[in-house]
Amino acid sequence: MRIALDAMGGDHGPIEIINGAIQAVEESDLTILLVGQKEMLEPLLAETSSKVRSRLEIIAASEVITMDESPATALRRKKDASIVVATRLVKEGKADALVSAGSTGAQMASSLLGLGRISGIDRPAIATIIPTPYGGKLLLDVGANSEAKPKNLLQFALMGSIYMERVLGIKNPRVGLMNIGEESTKGNELVLGAYGLLQESPINFIGNVEGRDFFNDSVDVIVCDGFVGNIVLKFGEGLVSALYSMVKEELKNSRLAQVGAFMATPALRGMAKRLDYAEYGGAPLLGVNGVSIICHGSSKAKAIKNALQVAHQSVEQKIIKAIQENIPGKDSVRNDD
Template identity: 45%
Template sequence: MTIKLTIDCMGGDHGPSVTVPAAVSFVRSHADAELMLVGLEAPIRAQLKKCKALDHPALTVVPASEVVAMDDPVEVALRKKKDSSMRVALNLVKDEVAQACISAGNTGALMAVSRYVLKTLSGIERPAIASALPNPRGYTMMLDLGANVDCEPQHLLQFAEMGHALVSALEGKERPTIGLLNIGEEVIKGNETIKRAGELLRASTLNFRGNVEGNDIYKGTADVIVCDGFVGNVALKTSEGLAQMLSEIIREEFGRSLLTKLMAFLALPVLMRFKKRVDHRQYNGAALLGLRGLVIKSHGSADAYAFEWAIKRGYDAVKNGVLERLARAMQENADPLAQAARDAGGAGHANLAGRPAEPYAAVSSKA
């Protein structure tokens, strides 16, 4: 089976100079992939030429005349730029020409346009952003990372259901463990929303492990950790900040004198292995979950290596039937009445119209 993906080539801080080389490198190593490169034709073709891939059979250029800027408000992306590379790439997924879309564009805009174009899955009130964070045995899937600043208990339950479906699809785990991010393990810890979410999770059929704390993210205590988008975003960015400070201190200490530089040179093989293991670029690519289509959000500042990892995430998700699994899981878990109401009224969309700014305005462009 050929796996067809659309690439929003104009998104991110660097646009085609990053997205196109990443796409070229990806198709060269994945014979069953076909990528549609969406955006302004001239710069895309210029990059393809540079990569000697103008005639690569697995790459097609799909023109789009507009670009959603990294600082464009959601409304502009949604209402003004109807021929943006982001929108055209998402439309190809909606029309089932492609199976997933990868974009490094503005998170708020990407979430809003994705939701508008693709609609939410039956059973999902709020899509979430999910990403893998490293732990000693592999990774912890964490959601939400910034799409929803305020969550009700049932949203956290839905995040858990989506995380369950995602990890079981990707990892082949029958019953991945679920943790609820809290500030203590005991049931009485946390605010009312968290306590109520804990009750819902305990009553569910999920493999709920109970409350987990911040340090459990990197311990691998649970396969999936759920939290609201505010807390998740702070945890993610705090981690980025700490990792960056530590790597700067290491560099500073090894760069202090000729002698320490010699030491760094001698220890280089180990330092390189360490660097490779903790390289955050290989965790690039967060999934926007809960939509009727697969969308992968790359870090805006990604380089070609990192962006290729985001493409890989989309490819793996398609290959493992993540969307079908998610849809099925939601179907099985959904309350039949609520679902009927949702199917009739399109609650996801109605919700968007009623409170346009809240869930999206909260999303950081760097998430």
């Protein structure tokens, strides 16, 4: 299997991306197409073994789209940007999937333009695993769209359910609708409309879930519009990282506490691992007609490696075909417009 990896994206530059690719190649039979500026990437591969090197191909792309560029403008101007070239490799069948830690907006736009949508899907959604004490829960949409209609939420639920079952191995996943109360009469117009559609759908819909249900064993896939999902995601990331800083800060003031914390570290490492976003790798852009995995801009090698595994798994499990076959056709969906 061949995966196109945008080697220029991400906050840490190509070095972490390349290291992630090397780890993935070592642990699997993947071939990685490193897309980017040849003169920059070549030296970073100098010390790899010939066995690894033979499954890392550099594909030239002279330009880079940065985080602060407008995706639409950048895509128009930079025809040879790494994300554009990586997407084209998938479109032309030269790669089976694409992975990037660059500008999410550019990757979404490039995937939509380059790969198109799966028939029957009106809008794609970004699906992210939220690590919790009860394993990862899939949250979508976390930001592909800032507005949604009930039928969009239905499509997100169908795609999320298929992804959770195929790629994360949860049989008949429980799908919940993010809301502010359990009762079916709760919530805004959007979720009230979606509730009925979800009830009639073939998925394992368990009804409304609340913010706290991320942290018990009641649900596997949580559906919301990208406005709510993005806020929850960033709030959670901020809270976890604030807690880490606070613990560090408090411990600084006490030698005794430092020794104590050191003694407790091995026990707490298991917990940190369970909550580590990087363990879950990238977030699929579900609904485009090809596997496109979005990584956090701050991804280091481990997160890139795991994102490549997510791509691997998505291709192996034929996630696109599974979505195509399980989404009602355009006509049956359009009637709730």
